[in-house]
Amino acid sequence: MGYDVVIVGGGLGGLTAGAKLAKEGKKVFLIEQHNKPGGYATTFKRNGYTVEAGLHEMDGLDEDDIKPKIFKDLKVFDNVEFIRVPEFYRFVNERVDIVVPDNAEKAIATFIKKFPEDEQGIRKFFKVIVDLRREIWKLPREKWKVFLALPIFPLVFRNLVSYRNETVGKFLDSIVKSDDLKLVLIGNLGYYHNDPYTMSMLYYAAGQGSYYSGGGWYIKGGSQKLSDYLSRVITDNGGEVILNHLATKILTENNRAIGVEYTKKVPENSEGLKVFARNIIANAAIPNVANHLLSPKASRRLRSQIENWEIACSILTVYLGFKKPVKELGNKHYSTFAFHPSVQKQSDILKNSKADFRTRPFCFVDYSQIDSGLAPEGKSLSVIATYDYISDWENLSQQEYRAKKEEVAQIFIARLDDLIPGIKKEVEYYEVSTSKTMRRYTLNPEGTAYGYAEIPRQAGMRRIRQKSPIKNLHFASAWTFLGGGFTGVIASGYFCAEDILRE
Known part of the structure; x- marks a missing residue:
């Protein structure tokens, strides 16, 4: 046939x-x-x-996002329930503990209050990423390649040309003085890449601007x-x-x-x-x-x-089942990004992403903060995610591989217990997914979760x-x-x- x-x-x-x-x-x-x-x-x-x-969360769903058009066409909204995530993320290191709103104006106010000396840079940051994201979706897809080749670009799309070769790290260095503010602004860099100094501004703005314009969403169930x-x-x-x-x-x-x-x-x-x-x-x-x-x-x-x-890096995930909702243990936030003290500035991130698992930055997602539909009544599901590379797991025997996964699980459960004291004793299920796991289930080279x-x-x-x-x-x-x-x-x-x- x-x-x-x-x-x-x-x-x-x-x-x-x-x-x-x-x-x-x-x-x-x-x-x-x-x-x-x-x-x-x-x-x-x-x-x-x-x-x-x-x-963990899906960006956008606002009027400038491409997904609502697609979802309406395919009647996704009539058949799949989306739940708004309460805020963008919490960022924590040894010096800063701050909750980042998922609205650009509220985020600007939050950052200016915490870093008043960088007000001008904060405003510039948000103007550029929100405008870039809007331009990306406003420019007809079939014209993108042609427009980028033009020596003179229409004024309405000037940011696309200005930042087409720019990296996030270089952009932040040009507008922001505080190293901690730079780290906070790229706290969720792991959503996209592992190095701010090679992270494309265009791709970053498309995603980050979408969160600040339309918030984050989770699919119930x-x-x-x-x-x-x-x-x-x-x-x-x-x-x-x-x-x-x-x-x-x-x-x-x-x-x-x-x-x-x-x-x-x-x-x-x-x-x-x-x-x-x-x-x-x-x-x-x-x-x-x-x-x-x-x-x-x-x-x-x-x-x-x-x-x-x-090819991009991959992700290691520790899946965690808890005897009770994590929000009852004192956690108040959906996503928390925790950076080790060894990360003092942007240039430390790439090296840290490949360091010992005891110091790699990690994200903790607490699905109990929303009606996720993932856990039995009275319990909750969460995940810990960090950067991962196939080189971390190659050339291990099956026994060595299992032992290393167990070691990594215990490392991150202990680090989570430092963040939320007492949570360790509430764990009743855990499991580790590595880049090797990703490769087995998706066949992606090097187990990458990102593609190129x-x-x-x-x-x-x-x-x-x-x-x-x-x-x-x-x-x-x-x-x-x-x-x-x-x-x-x-x-x-x-x-x-x-x-x-x-x-």
Whole structure:
């Protein structure tokens, strides 16, 4: 049977693309190697808890955000409940303890009160990131690449040119005196990248400006609700979603993608299956597509396009189930970012992100602050997240790997107990997910959770586009335009579907 579109991968990018195409009458066939759709947007069950695999909060949902348009089109708001997070985040180090509002004007007032000597820099910071974010979504997508090449840029989009090569670290150094204020302003840098001095201002502003304009949101019951709904849109409109199957080859003919070869994951080495379509969407890591899924000739074309692109770091997560709601233990905030005393200034962050787990910065997310629907009555679920690298876990035996995970879990539970005294004794479940875990479940190289690193030369408008050098092969994932995060992959999938429909 022929299809209009075959999608390799059921992460949010593939699901969004598939849902849009199916809704518009295209016959969609989606292949996912995991036993559930969603990629990082999934949950799993443990000891009565619904454990959120990846989502801490989703940015925006205001009038300047792209997601409401997409969600209204796909009727997401009618089928998935979003809960507003109470504030942006709390930042803590040995000198500063401050709660950051998720509204630009309130945040400005909060920062000026704490750092009055930097009032001018504070106002400049918020004006630039909010204006940049607005310009990014105001400029038509098909004109971004053209506009950036122009020597004279329309005045209404002047920030896009001014900051296209800028990094967050350099920008902050140019406007802010206080090192602690700089650290607070990038307290949640881990949402995007691991180094302010290589973090793209455009990508940072798109995300950070969205939180300050539209706040943060969580999906009640977990991100799996969104993934399952988008999967249903595909099947309810005549498409197919095949789980536990692995794509092994993208079939090409005369530099044109024509189909996909795939197999059941269990039993291994089962007979190969083939499906053909007018268009193929790879909701998969682009390096994997280039290195494993294409013929040698097609692979060379794609590899030449991604040569020297840097892969981002990953995330280590400690999932925690508590005997009672954490908010009853004295914690008052949804997200807390804690920096070790060894981080005195921006230039310390990258080194610290690769240091011993006893000193790496971490984020604590307390889902009990909202009606998350994740824990049994009278209990609560939380997570601790920090930077991670596949090099932390390679070359370990299975026994050594398990022992190191246990050691890391105890390190972070102890650090959390320092932050919230007495919380350690309330833990009844914990589990550690590493970059190696990420690689196993998503197949992403190096277990990255972000795709390509968000550095100026490969972020934002310079990002690889949805269309590949192989005809009829498209991309929809964190590895392509716009980049990682829920907003990035949802927009990537939707834009990819629009491109196919337009053609």
